[in-house]
Amino acid sequence: xxxxxxxxxxxxxxxxxxxxxxxxxxxxxARAVVPGELLQLISVDYRALKDSPTAMALKQQVLxxxxxxxxxxxxxxxxxxxxxxxxxxxxxxxxxxxxxxxxGIASGSFNLKAVLKKMRLQKFKPTKYRNSDLYPxxxxxxxxxxxxxxxxxxxxxxxxxxxxVRDGQTLNVDSNASMADMMSAxxxxxxxxxxxxxxxxxxxxSALGDASKIADYDTLKKRLLGSRYTMNFNSGxxxxxxxxxxxxxxxxxxxSLVKAxxxxxxxxxxxxxKLAMENTTxxxxxxxxxxxxxxxxxxxxALMRSDLFAAVSR
Numbered sequence: 001x002x003x004x005x006x007x008x009x010x011x012x013x014x015x016x017x018x019x020x021x022x023x024x025x026x027x028x029x030a031r032a033v034v035p036g037e038l039l040q041l042i043s044v045d046y047r048a049l050k051d052s053p054t055a056m057a058l059k060q061q062v063l064x065x066x067x068x069x070x071x072x073x074x075x076x077x078x079x080x081x082x083x084x085x086x087x088x089x090x091x092x093x094x095x096x097x098x099x100x101x102x103x104g105i106a107s108g109s110f111n112l113k114a115v116l117k118k119m120r121l122q123k124f125k126p127t128k129y130r131n132s133d134l135y136p137x138x139x140x141x142x143x144x145x146x147x148x149x150x151x152x153x154x155x156x157x158x159x160x161x162x163x164x165v166r167d168g169q170t171l172n173v174d175s176n177a178s179m180a181d182m183m184s185a186x187x188x189x190x191x192x193x194x195x196x197x198x199x200x201x202x203x204x205x206s207a208l209g210d211a212s213k214i215a216d217y218d219t220l221k222k223r224l225l226g227s228r229y230t231m232n233f234n235s236g237x238x239x240x241x242x243x244x245x246x247x248x249x250x251x252x253x254x255x256s257l258v259k260a261x262x263x264x265x266x267x268x269x270x271x272x273x274k275l276a277m278e279n280t281t282x283x284x285x286x287x288x289x290x291x292x293x294x295x296x297x298x299x300x301x302a303l304m305r306s307d308l309f310a311a312v313s314r
Contacts, residue, residue, distance in 0.1 A: 036171035
């Protein structure tokens with residue numbers, strides 16, 4: 001159970017939502033600011049959150065304060081997240097001596113002229129960074145319009161680093177073959193994420209728990225190359241995780257470890273947690289570990305009320 005939740009909560013904590021239609025890949029303006037030193041990218045179809053009671057309940061339970069603040073900031077300048085934002089994307093990356101940084105990218109149908117007029121009336125004065133206008137937001141964040149329908153936001157140093165990528169000062173995500181390949185495998189899904197090698201290694205160690213002690217995990221983890229996952233609320237809740245490994249033997253070994261961890265966890269699980277594990281399949285497909293979780297809305301909302309879910313979603 002911890003296997004599924006550890007991976008899923010990484011996504012849930014960034015504002016889970018979905019839509020029945022196929023999502024669109026990142027637009028060119030958004031993709032242009034994603035750095036090559038990418039650690040994780042999460043993209044969420046924001047358009048129809050209200051269409052899923054389960055997604056709404058999940059948002060209410062796990063929405064972080066910084067995202068609540070971001071929604072409030074957008075409303076303050078005349079952008080209604082529920083109506084005007086189509087997709088919301090978050091990228092975390094390494095930025096030289098600055099360490100790990102993160103930015104958000106909101107894409108949608110903005111009335112840019114009206115927004116800029118309202119910001120002028122509120123005496124929000126932009127500063128220049130090369131050819132970009134940077135506007136202040138609540139909480140010390142900055143934002144910059146990449147085009148009429150794409151908004152970059154985040155901490156000042158992170159926003160400037162992302163603009164450096166767009167302006168050709170540093171490499172973009174297309175220079176990172178591993179992450180670019182994983183992105184192309186999932187970016188047509190309504191909710192998707194890709195995670196780099198080190199992040200995947202750490203996620204799997206945490207998710208496996210005591211099961212990681214069965215084998216020499218420090219040796220095994222070197223053959224974990226990255227991971228990608230998707231989630232949607234069409235006909236219940238569906239979660240798919242693929243861990244990319246170096247070879248089929250590694251994928252099969254990892255599959256066995258995950259199954260062992262689930263059996264161990266099941267001994268002390270609550271009824272909703274046991275049902276969740278019964279709704280989970282684990283297998284290997286070539287060099288990939290494949291995990292699929294499916295439940296109906298009622299089962300998932302019962303799981304959300306469990307102590308284990310509360311513990312991992314804090």
